Amino acid sequence: xxxxxxxxxxxxxxxxxxxxxxxxxxxxxxxxxxxxxxxxxxxxxxxxxxxxxxxxxxxxxxxxxxxxxxxxxxxxxxxxxxxxxxxxxxxxxxxxxxxxxxxxxxxxxxxxxxxxxxxxxxxxxxxxxxxxxxxxxxxxxxxxxxxxxxxxxxxxxxxxxxxxxxxxxxxxxxxxxxxxxxxxxxxxxxxxxxxxxxxxxxxxxxxxxxxxxxxxxxxxxxxxxxxxxxxxxxxxxxxxxxxxxxxxxxxxxxxxxxxxxxxxxxxxxxxxxxxxxxxxxxxxxxxxxxxxxxxxxxxxxxxxxxxxxxxxxxxxxxxxxxxxxxxxxxxxxxxxxxxxxxxxxxxxxxxxxxxxxxxxxxxxxxxxxxxxxxxxxxxxxxxxxxxxxxxxxxxxxxxxxxxxxxxxxxxxxxxxxxxxxxxxxxxxxxxxxxxxxxxxxxxxxxxxxxxxxxxxxxxxxxxxxxxxxxxxxxxxxxxxxxxxxxxxxxxxxxxxxxxxxxxxxxxxxxxxxxxxxxxxxxxxxxxxxxxxxxxxxxxxxxxxxxxxxxxxxxxxxxxxxxxxxxxxxxxxxxxxxxxxxxxxxxxxxxxxxxxxxxxxxxxxxxxxxxxxxxxxxxxxxxxxxxxxxxxxxxxxxxxxxxxxxxxxxxxxxxxxxxxxxxxxxxxxxxxxxxxxxxxxxxxxxxxxxxxxxxxxxxxxxxxxxxxxxxxxxxx
DNA sequence: AGCGTGTACTTTTTT
DNA sequence: AGTACACGCT
Numbered sequence: 001x002x003x004x005x006x007x008x009x010x011x012x013x014x015x016x017x018x019x020x021x022x023x024x025x026x027x028x029x030x031x032x033x034x035x036x037x038x039x040x041x042x043x044x045x046x047x048x049x050x051x052x053x054x055x056x057x058x059x060x061x062x063x064x065x066x067x068x069x070x071x072x073x074x075x076x077x078x079x080x081x082x083x084x085x086x087x088x089x090x091x092x093x094x095x096x097x098x099x100x101x102x103x104x105x106x107x108x109x110x111x112x113x114x115x116x117x118x119x120x121x122x123x124x125x126x127x128x129x130x131x132x133x134x135x136x137x138x139x140x141x142x143x144x145x146x147x148x149x150x151x152x153x154x155x156x157x158x159x160x161x162x163x164x165x166x167x168x169x170x171x172x173x174x175x176x177x178x179x180x181x182x183x184x185x186x187x188x189x190x191x192x193x194x195x196x197x198x199x200x201x202x203x204x205x206x207x208x209x210x211x212x213x214x215x216x217x218x219x220x221x222x223x224x225x226x227x228x229x230x231x232x233x234x235x236x237x238x239x240x241x242x243x244x245x246x247x248x249x250x251x252x253x254x255x256x257x258x259x260x261x262x263x264x265x266x267x268x269x270x271x272x273x274x275x276x277x278x279x280x281x282x283x284x285x286x287x288x289x290x291x292x293x294x295x296x297x298x299x300x301x302x303x304x305x306x307x308x309x310x311x312x313x314x315x316x317x318x319x320x321x322x323x324x325x326x327x328x329x330x331x332x333x334x335x336x337x338x339x340x341x342x343x344x345x346x347x348x349x350x351x352x353x354x355x356x357x358x359x360x361x362x363x364x365x366x367x368x369x370x371x372x373x374x375x376x377x378x379x380x381x382x383x384x385x386x387x388x389x390x391x392x393x394x395x396x397x398x399x400x401x402x403x404x405x406x407x408x409x410x411x412x413x414x415x416x417x418x419x420x421x422x423x424x425x426x427x428x429x430x431x432x433x434x435x436x437x438x439x440x441x442x443x444x445x446x447x448x449x450x451x452x453x454x455x456x457x458x459x460x461x462x463x464x465x466x467x468x469x470x471x472x473x474x475x476x477x478x479x480x481x482x483x484x485x486x487x488x489x490x491x492x493x494x495x496x497x498x499x500x501x502x503x504x505x506x507x508x509x510x511x512x513x514x515x516x517x518x519x520x521x522x523x524x525x526x527x528x529x530x531x532x533x534x535x536x537x538x539x540x541x542x543x544x545x546x547x548x549x550x551x552x553x554x555x556x557x558x559x560x561x562x563x564x565x566x567x568x569x570x571x572x573x574x575x576x577x578x579x580x581x582x583x584x585x586x587x588x589x590x591x592x593x594x595x596x597x598x599x600x601x602x603x604x605x606x607x608x609x610x611x612x613x614x615x616x617x618x619x620x621x622x623x624x625x626x627x628x629x630x631x632x633x634x635x636x637x638x639x640x641x642x643x644x645x646x647x648x649x650x651x652x653x654x655x656x657x658x659x660x661x662x663x664x665x666x667x668x669x670x671x672x673x674x675x676x677x678x679x680x681x682x683x684x685x686x687x688x689x690x691x692x693x694x695x696x697x698x699x700x701x702x703x704x705x706x707x708x709x710x711x712x713x714x715x
Numbered sequence: 716a717g718c719g720t721g722t723a724c725t726t727t728t729t730t
Numbered sequence: 731a732g733t734a735c736a737c738g739c740t
Binding site for chain 2: 099
């Protein structure tokens with residue numbers, strides 16, 4: 001990589017603007033002052049962003065290091081960087097392009113000491129956070145059966161996204177008992193994070209904002225650095241991110257935000273749609289550009305998307321259109337159950353592949369990760385290659401987490417959470433009793449756990465325990481010194497050997513255990529790639545991997561497989577053949593968002609996102625019967641299906657227009673009470689009432705078939 | 716201390 | 731249905 005000052009980039013204006021429509025060109029050429037780009041799905045916003053950056057460099061003589069571009073995922077950042085590099089070459093490497101979180105890590109690494117942290121700080125993943133919360137609740141003597149640690153963590157995270165610190169939280173909360181518990185845990189939790197030199201995801205943003213607010217000179221330096229700021233997916237920014245952007249852009253006010261209120265799907269994570277809706281109020285001099293031409297989908301798909309989203313009230317109106325023609329109708333399949341739904345997908349995928357298509361053209365989208373299982377099983381049976389994004393991923397595997405914990409402790413010896421994870425893996429005869437005593441000892445002496453282990457002989461342990469602890473401490477100290485001269489890969493190899501971690505699996509009698517080695521080898525591939533790319537420190541490697549999102553984690557190789565992911569994970573992506581499954585009330589929209597109109601509107605946004613992923617063909621499906629947690633459920637078809645224009649849709653599958661002929665002695669299935677037999681019939685038509693004797697505990701009940709979804713059981 | 720069995724519960728979506 | 735956790739046994 002060259003370190004020379006890059007030669008001024010010179011590209012013809014025509015080259016940059018080539019092939020762009022009127023609005024896109026305007027967005028590229030509006031370089032000064034605040035700019036709001038309302039970009040409908042598939043309207044080429046990435047292209048606008050990349051060319052705008054190229055334009056700044058090539059036509060306005062802006063230096064690359066004065067440009068900041070924030071994206072939603074690391075993958076998007078990488079892609080954008082490549083596309084800018086294609087236009088302007090080497091200069092692209094000096095532009096900061098990253099997610100909010102990665103950007104904050106970069107800033108915090110430089111400025112850590114201003115906040116009383118060391119720059120080798122750890123980043124807690126959700127698992128680590130949960131352990132930390134539990135430890136805090138234990139320390140504070142809270143009954144975790146009474147106060148759910150998950151809810152407590154949730155509240156703390158929400159507070160951080162709103163820039164509410166422990167003190168504010170305490171004074172604001174207080175209504176419910178859980179709130180006051182959360183307030184105390186919050187304080188304790190922050191204290192713990194401080195003492196182990198760690199940030200959680202939310203802290204990365206929160207603390208950066210605090211840094212800028214408390215240290216005007218630091219803020220000023222970054223304001224000077226980032227004179228031209230771009231923020232993608234602005235509708236999904238939360239209060240903390242909003243504030244961060246506001247601070248950074250406060251001086252030069254060259255802020256370009258891109259977003260689409262219809263694609264706001266992260267309210268539950270603190271995202272506030274007002275950020276985009278009020279942009280013109282925050283920046284009165286702002287220019288607004290609307291991108292409505294879609295380059296992705298057929299008009300059938302866009303008309304469906306437009307029709308659905310019309311039902312939302314809180315939005316900026318726009319209407320997507322495309323030059324692609326009408327295209328194929330949308331297929332809507334009424335499946336009997338999840339197996340039938342999967343069979344439908346398989347049939348359509350095979351049809352597609354049979355006529356010359358590829359598996360990789362097909363993608364299945366669902367509301368919740370748990371829905372993937374039924375489809376996965378069916379794919380396995382039918383020998384359809386598939387790939388699941390998200391859910392349980394590589395980095396969630398136990399062996400990977402263990403190995404990462406070793407790396408974390410090496411990088412940051414104060415990281416007690418990771419230390420506790422691996423202290424007895426592999427077995428070192430250091431049990432819970434010993435750990436407890438060491439923790440007390442550390443606490444009494446104001447030292448961290450690892451230091452306490454170094455002084456184990458003073459901690460009043462048994463002779464055997466002392467020896468085991470000292471031996472472990474020596475191992476970890478050796479590793480700590482070892483890291484200096486080695487690349488991440490070399491260190492990892494050595495670590496696996498010295499700790500006996502590899503050996504533990506190699507010698508395991510269980511095949512399943514030995515298979516875990518493959519995952520560890522896979523991790524070595526990841527470190528090799530990292531070393532080759534940038535030869536950073538252990539802490540850099542850890543930060544990079546922990547900030548990856550599910551879509552980021554997809555391996556570069558173009559697997560020819562059907563992709564499966566949540567609708568959330570699909571944002572920003574596009575697929576020729578798209579299946580959206582589980583279109584049922586309480587699945588989608590999800591039961592937990594059905595009690596508020598905001599909740600429903602956000603679900604509808606999600607529906608809009610899902611529909612607009614499809615390029616050529618969209619298949620929707622729902623199940624009339626579904627088994628959840630081993631319980632049979634019957635859900636009405638999703639309300640979003642009613643919002644689709646009927647002439648765009650081709651229906652197939654089970655026909656429920658036919659009303660079953662009820663009769664005494666007929667066996668039926670009820671959504672809650674299961675299987676029963678009709679004993680008695682009274683009334684007629686809508687007033688018809690059946691007396692049904694159910695199996696076991698439910699006994700005999702009166703049911704109106706008009707109001708309940710009863711199904712006849714064959715044979 | 717470690718293993719095995721029994722019981723309860725499922726936390727939408729994620730950086 | 732599957733899993734995580736708790737308790738009790740060796």
